[in-house]
Amino acid sequence: MNAIQSFHIDPMVPYSVKMTRLHAGGESTNIIPGNASFVLDLRAQTNSAINLLADKVEQRILAIGNLYGTEIGCVRVGQTMAAEVSPEARDIVAVSIVNILGEDALAPDIVTAGGEDFHYYTAVRPSLKATMLGLGCGVSPGLHHPKMTFDRSTLFDGMRILVSAVMKACELIGK
Template identity: 30%
Template sequence: MKQVLQKYLKNNKQNIENIWRTLHSMPEKAFEEHRTSKYLGDKLEEMGFLTVRGIGGTGLTGTYDTGIKGPVVGIRADMDALEHSFPDGNKMQHTCGHDANCAMVLGAAESMSVLNLVKRGKLKIIFQPAEETLDGAREMINSGELSDLDYLLGIHLRPEYELVYGQISPSVMHSAKSSVRVLFGGKESHASRMDLGVNAAEVASMSVVRAGMIHFDPRFCHSAKATKISSDNKAGNVVPSRAEIEFDLRSESNEHLENMEEKLMQTLEQTAESFGATANFDWSERTPAARNYKEIQDLVRQAITELVGNEGVASPIKTTGAEDFHLYAERIEGLQSVMLGIGADVNPGLHMVNMEFNQEVLVLGAQALALSAMDIFDISRKE
């Protein structure tokens, strides 16, 4: 049956590529994926999936329910695009490949439905908004529509320096991420009498320097850096009383990230105090690191080995990139999840203007997802 599946998807190549072209032609911002969501929902209904729309505004699910007790296996893709600056203004583009992710997931869904490959349990297709802002998964989870999931698959194009076309990794191990806006409060004065004021801009500048001197545990892959800095001063001859910095922190370990946050706050509070200033912190909600679920990862490895051979199976990818995909397993009790990484000769790179990739990957990715889902359903049946 697996060979039948692979052949079906190979013969369905033109349709999958047409889906991608349609999605590519209508890039939309996070939580504004209205046309994308409608198109994907209509496609799922044509395939016989029961859809629930409007989750978090634009998210949706499609369920293929056999009516027979069994596992609930989800396959998820993200829908949003990125905004880029051009000489004639800002424009949206699919430079992270979410249009490709959706096309691969929809291709896998269609093949499993048409070939009647789900014999028990449920197959649940998930199209999520707002991955780029790391907010969409939270909305999907809070809806309660995914609380019955047992297993969850995802897929994403990987940059060329990690994987090339024909290579698939059974797991992308994203890092945990948090960000914080730090508001420094000083005291305004005339620029000629700095002795009468507390320069919040100087406090902010020194905070960037001292943050860079923090020694975090080197056993964990991590990064910490300032990404924005500003003051409220409109005049150049006034010592500013307020300044703001945004810091981005990442670590492969959730616990290590918490330690990084504590050290950063302590350092910035001490820096502000040494100037006679104050520091207030506004933290974003943390995005968790990927967990290693051996059972589902082994099943995916088995499936992609059958598809691309041992030479095409790459090692798990460790990255300081973050993905809210991993929030599902953290928030949904008993859920095992894994995100496949797939090589696509991405050029010049993800999140870069006019990003291109080898479109042959659309069929390969759909095959990898469908075969992985088949193995999950099969092992659950044997149990």
């Protein structure tokens, strides 16, 4: 982990590398294991940064193996895609938020290094225009927490915003 965390990519692009699983040995605590496996979670704000990050992590892992004369294999399993926001889609949703909830409901954009499954859509189909919509629904104690709660009434606001956005996008396509 020290070798992996000692390199840097563009400091203006948030990224992280976390070990989320390490397994070595069996049940007995007095045996030095002959092999181990680990899983790393890589995240970055952009897809180009995540690709660079993955390459650098793999280079470091292989270099550590060479340094100690041992074989360390790397297998990339899946990829966390970054949110690639389309300015056109963002503007459509912003207009819809203002139309449905008023100017005060439109919050400034946030940039996230988080990843979601639906970010694959634009990676697989680059012609798609995508954005994200945050409802401000009072999530507590935090997203993905097992006891997470939120104001479910905001789902209806989200539904109305999305319907408005789809109608606006259809108008633009029809032009």
